[in-house]
Amino acid sequence: MNLDNQKINFVIIGKPNSGKSTLFNRLLRKEISPAGKAYGLTKELFVQKFTFNKVDFIIHDTPGLRRKSRISNKDEELRNKKVVSLLKIIDVAVLLIDSTEDMTKQDFKIADIIMRRKKLLFFVFNKIDLLDNQKEFKKKIKKFLDFRYSQSNEINKTFISALSGKNIFDLLNQIIKQNQLLSFKIKKSHLNTFVKRISKSDKLPRMKNISIKPKYIVQINSEIPRFKIFINTKKKAPNLFIRYFENEFRKYFSLKGVPIYMKFISSDNPFTD
DSSP, X not given: OOOTTOEEEEEEEESTTSSHHHHHHHHHTSOOSOOSSSTTOOOSOEEXXXXXXXXXXXXXXXXXXXXXXXXXXXXXXXXXXXXXXXXXXXXXXXXXXXXXXXXXXXXXXXXHHHHHTTOEEEEEEEOGGGOSOXXXXXXXXXXXXXXXXXXXXXXXXXXXXXXXXXXXXXXXXXXXXXXHHTTOOOOHHHHHXXXXXXXXXXXXXXXXXXXXXXXXXEEEXXXXXXXXXXXXXXXXXXXXXXXXXXXXXXXXXXXXXXXXXEEEEEOSOTTOO
């Protein structure tokens, strides 16, 4: 794909003091957003532009998002609403997480908000340079997300130091690569091949005495990969089948970390394969 004139609109989001403004300033190579050790320095949204590898980035720095129960004034509540509304117009969300702290429910709540809006999501673990054993930390995080987080297929993860600039270029290259997949079009022949392959799998869930199988798939033109899947049952596809189908689909077409939309449509004849 030709990267000339490509534009990516992304936001840095996360809890207070995760390093959002430091990353924002690092990417722009100048001090614009207030950064420091004091709690909650950023109290407004900052928007700037920069170019990397012939791609134009529009970047948003945001105030830290705290849990509703900890918000004590209307100004902070209003700022939070502005940040959440911003998620409607961006392409990519960078959820910045402090590597020196444990992941919290708030991190996952923010992630849920982003994924519901079908945006590219990056779990970016910042301050990696402050850890004594970076290798062990990365291994632990990857293991937890891959095996304990049910939505791991919808996220991307990377490890950086906003302060030193470590892995910043890697992050930008990952964002570019994944953003290209949003316009990924799959040939009908490849979709048909996948349907035949998964239909033969003995791991496909059953509903009562009926073996649920996909009949065919249609890709619809959309801002993200969107598909209609026709199945061989009158009843609604169970969640177990949907999860299995989506996981296999992502693996087969290398769509891990990309938001996709699937609509399962029942057939008039439940016994038709």
